[in-house]
Amino acid sequence: MSDPVASPFASERALKRLRRRRAADRRFKWYGRLAIGFALAALALLLASIATQAVSSASYHVVAFDLNLDKKTFGTTRPDDPPPVDKVYGLVRSDLLERFPEADTDPALRHELMGLVTRLAVLPVAREIVRKPRDIGTVRRAALPLSDDLDLFLKGATARHLTVPVGRVEVDEDELPAVTLTGAGAFEHVIAVASLEAMPELGSPGAGSILMTAGASSLELTRLTTSEATGNLLTGSIDDFRAHPVRARLIPAPESERTISDRQIAWLLALKADGRVARVPHWSLLTHTDSTQPELAGALAAIVGSLLTLLITAALAIPVGILASIYLEEFAPQNRVTGLIEVNINNLAAVPSIVFGLLGAAVFLGAFGLPRSAPVVGGLVLALLILPVVIIASRTALKAVPQSIRDAALAIGASRMQTVFHHVLPLAAPGMLTGAILGMARALGETAPLLLIGMVAFVAEVPRGPTDEATALPVLIYSWATQAERAWEPMTGAVILILLAFLIAMNGVVVFLRRKFERRW
Amino acid sequence: MLSELGHLPMDFLLLAAAVTLASFGFIAGRLRAEQFSFSGDIHPNSRPNAHGYFVLMWSLVPVVLVGLGYIIFGEGASRAVLRSELPDGFSILTPGELTTYLDTVARAARMPGFLSGERVFDTVTERYGEIRGTINLITLCIAGALSLSGMVLARRCLSPEFRARQHVESGIEWFLFLCAALAIATTVGIVASLVFESLRFFSEVPVWDFLLGTRWNAQTSAEFGALPLFFGTFMISFFAMMVAAPVGLFAAIYLSEYASRQVRAIIKPVLEILAGIPTVVYGFFALLVVAPAVRSVALWINQLLIAWGLADGAVLAAQPTSALAAGIVMGIMVIPFVSSLSDDVIRAVPQSLRDGAYAMGATKSEAVRQVVVPAALPGIIAALLLAVSRAIGETMIVVMAAGQRARISPDPTSDLTTITVQIVSLLTGESEFDSPKTLSAFALGLVLFVITLLFNLVAINVVKRFREKYE
Numbered sequence: 001m002s003d004p005v006a007s008p009f010a011s012e013r014a015l016k017r018l019r020r021r022r023a024a025d026r027r028f029k030w031y032g033r034l035a036i037g038f039a040l041a042a043l044a045l046l047l048a049s050i051a052t053q054a055v056s057s058a059s060y061h062v063v064a065f066d067l068n069l070d071k072k073t074f075g076t077t078r079p080d081d082p083p084p085v086d087k088v089y090g091l092v093r094s095d096l097l098e099r100f101p102e103a104d105t106d107p108a109l110r111h112e113l114m115g116l117v118t119r120l121a122v123l124p125v126a127r128e129i130v131r132k133p134r135d136i137g138t139v140r141r142a143a144l145p146l147s148d149d150l151d152l153f154l155k156g157a158t159a160r161h162l163t164v165p166v167g168r169v170e171v172d173e174d175e176l177p178a179v180t181l182t183g184a185g186a187f188e189h190v191i192a193v194a195s196l197e198a199m200p201e202l203g204s205p206g207a208g209s210i211l212m213t214a215g216a217s218s219l220e221l222t223r224l225t226t227s228e229a230t231g232n233l234l235t236g237s238i239d240d241f242r243a244h245p246v247r248a249r250l251i252p253a254p255e256s257e258r259t260i261s262d263r264q265i266a267w268l269l270a271l272k273a274d275g276r277v278a279r280v281p282h283w284s285l286l287t288h289t290d291s292t293q294p295e296l297a298g299a300l301a302a303i304v305g306s307l308l309t310l311l312i313t314a315a316l317a318i319p320v321g322i323l324a325s326i327y328l329e330e331f332a333p334q335n336r337v338t339g340l341i342e343v344n345i346n347n348l349a350a351v352p353s354i355v356f357g358l359l360g361a362a363v364f365l366g367a368f369g370l371p372r373s374a375p376v377v378g379g380l381v382l383a384l385l386i387l388p389v390v391i392i393a394s395r396t397a398l399k400a401v402p403q404s405i406r407d408a409a410l411a412i413g414a415s416r417m418q419t420v421f422h423h424v425l426p427l428a429a430p431g432m433l434t435g436a437i438l439g440m441a442r443a444l445g446e447t448a449p450l451l452l453i454g455m456v457a458f459v460a461e462v463p464r465g466p467t468d469e470a471t472a473l474p475v476l477i478y479s480w481a482t483q484a485e486r487a488w489e490p491m492t493g494a495v496i497l498i499l500l501a502f503l504i505a506m507n508g509v510v511v512f513l514r515r516k517f518e519r520r521w
Numbered sequence: 522m523l524s525e526l527g528h529l530p531m532d533f534l535l536l537a538a539a540v541t542l543a544s545f546g547f548i549a550g551r552l553r554a555e556q557f558s559f560s561g562d563i564h565p566n567s568r569p570n571a572h573g574y575f576v577l578m579w580s581l582v583p584v585v586l587v588g589l590g591y592i593i594f595g596e597g598a599s600r601a602v603l604r605s606e607l608p609d610g611f612s613i614l615t616p617g618e619l620t621t622y623l624d625t626v627a628r629a630a631r632m633p634g635f636l637s638g639e640r641v642f643d644t645v646t647e648r649y650g651e652i653r654g655t656i657n658l659i660t661l662c663i664a665g666a667l668s669l670s671g672m673v674l675a676r677r678c679l680s681p682e683f684r685a686r687q688h689v690e691s692g693i694e695w696f697l698f699l700c701a702a703l704a705i706a707t708t709v710g711i712v713a714s715l716v717f718e719s720l721r722f723f724s725e726v727p728v729w730d731f732l733l734g735t736r737w738n739a740q741t742s743a744e745f746g747a748l749p750l751f752f753g754t755f756m757i758s759f760f761a762m763m764v765a766a767p768v769g770l771f772a773a774i775y776l777s778e779y780a781s782r783q784v785r786a787i788i789k790p791v792l793e794i795l796a797g798i799p800t801v802v803y804g805f806f807a808l809l810v811v812a813p814a815v816r817s818v819a820l821w822i823n824q825l826l827i828a829w830g831l832a833d834g835a836v837l838a839a840q841p842t843s844a845l846a847a848g849i850v851m852g853i854m855v856i857p858f859v860s861s862l863s864d865d866v867i868r869a870v871p872q873s874l875r876d877g878a879y880a881m882g883a884t885k886s887e888a889v890r891q892v893v894v895p896a897a898l899p900g901i902i903a904a905l906l907l908a909v910s911r912a913i914g915e916t917m918i919v920v921m922a923a924g925q926r927a928r929i930s931p932d933p934t935s936d937l938t939t940i941t942v943q944i945v946s947l948l949t950g951e952s953e954f955d956s957p958k959t960l961s962a963f964a965l966g967l968v969l970f971v972i973t974l975l976f977n978l979v980a981i982n983v984v985k986r987f988r989e990k991y992e
Contacts, residue, residue: 021884028886032775035768039792042853046806320700327697344704350977352914354941355711358966361948362714369596384707417690445799448916452948474801481805481921489809496802503797
């Protein structure tokens, strides 16, 4: 641009106005950048929040047990028996009680101890015993998932805790059961950290807990000064405090506000000190079916349900959609009926998906009497839902085939049907296929219509056919996300990642097909 | 015997019958055609395969029609027969209870060898199985007979002069037409089911009480005033558009007028990812991130107001799920709907209009604001209308993040409920099909359908006219 001074904008006022207009121009450009920045930031936040959830549930904690499958208890097991869950859990129970004898006398404590590993956690082991009876009579090492709340505790997600090393201290056990640890100034750090965390004084209401651990033993403190710490032994023996360096664990949340007790934490730390707790990849998320216990639940049934549903959808929507588009693009005369169909398809593409759910509930369930919660009904509803998408995409693909191809075929005597099926269709096929896959991706993510036809039921078994009760991946996400327990959140994140992985794969195929087959005429 | 026939896997049998009869038909037709096509100097009109397909067509169509009829009417017919045979003792059951009872009977009859131990129930189940068996048998016989006669008749038509290919092709064309007409059938099905169930609902609840009543309590008591739901839907869509309209519009303007080719090639698909993410994922995001954030901001504002002495108690409700949170997330979801379509229409504005503006000395932003956007305004309005319609019909985000309480409150941080949330909560879970509670979901669905249809029709027409103007 030329120098404004030499231009007609010579007066100060004109220059000022020009500057203002240019500033407005720059601002306007920035609004656009901000808008795009907002959208991209929202997308990034969305993906990041889901990814962090998913990462924390990609691994979980298991406890190792040596289960002695003695012949006396299991000898009578036959291949067709129900899995002996209670017998196996009995072994777990006696193992835990043997390790922590302090819980043996008190039923309430026993109940707390059993909270470490839930009863159904032994189901896979029990099933395997039935399947492979030759294991009976041996000692089987089994890694059982830790209860979800304790798993989250170890991951630092609930009952946040801090560890402060204390070192070696003197032990005074004159006033049993109270134990006093002494050391000049040994607990200064602990008190400093506690005050940083704004923890009220021990014993006052709303106070958190401080555990002193050494080796596999833990004390729960009742009084703490800079050189003296008094508390009761939760588990283990006093000798550990003489033999090992001591650590303090501060848990700022008071016990009444947590789902896990101090004693459970002490037991868990003891098991950890024994080397029996390990963090392993959470494969059961892919190989288990849904469960009421987060640590046992998996998405297998939902994945299979989604696949069955999509199979029905694909079998119906893709052929019907492609044939309909062929009719509309190649054969339809210009008349009222065709016009009506066109308007209809455009409108159907914008009808809210939940309305298709109502259609399914009223017609397929109500009038036809098809079974509730079945993939066949879900597949039908989703097929109707994506039909407009498939038709519109296929028509675009047909439109892209140049007229000269048709003219050439007709000129050498092909009938219209032969022209379309022998010449136009093969050329339009890649475009049609991409449209079909995009439609299927849409169907895979749909939730609302499936809720209305009852696919939200709790399904604990992998569906074996299209008329079995089933659920689908997005519905599983919905039902897990709306559960109250905290442990479901990261697992929901993981299932969302599974769903997104399927979607990304489908879109990847689309991009590949476009790259490979796209041609300009 | 008959009740064992009731367990026949009819779908597979019909499919197998269709495949077998069709292949028989094809072979029969082709063999007949080969006789005259290889017999010297006659030139048949069509090739042998076309004759084969002709016979195939006539043996397949009857099986398909009978099969469809069986799928649609089979269950209803067997229940009607069973109902007419039930002893008088059953008349004490209400129609709803009877339907539930028959559902249980049908489920029991599907399990071979199932015995509940209750004599009446088992007898009814047994009889139901027999009726099903009879109907299955009749269906298979009819299908087979019709198909065979079709095959024979079609084969009799064949001759060297017979225009088999033309017949087959017109048959295929009819089939293509039927596929296209399925779109009409779907619309008819939607409208019919919504209107039919709504009429039943309105015979119990007056229309005006439904549309203008302010108390909604369908789950517990029979209060069906849907105004709070309309209000909640409106509020949340309004918040969504407050996010999506400026962001989508400015993004579209930037992408079409300012961005370089490379930037555009990257940003546009990335924005469209937002449209490809399943809505249930947005719902989770709202529940996990946005709703707690909205709540803590609301609590902070409350504290601030109290600290400044502007309020005595909490001003904002600061609920864990709120209309604002749902609205913001929904707004993020519909950004690509606004930006994509607006981008298209802005790019469709002829370059000559821009050049004219520049020639008058306008800066780029002045050209955009005063020439390009006004020229593209109809299309932009259509984009916004489509986005509103999307927001009104959106379900999962509001189900997960908006709440269940039906009330009219201007506070954006309180929980509101919407039409779609109520449809879901009314129709999930086991509930009998005939209660006003379930029927009210269809009335809500009808309202939703009509509103979104109006928005879409207007939007589609505006876009069409806009295209005609510039292309």
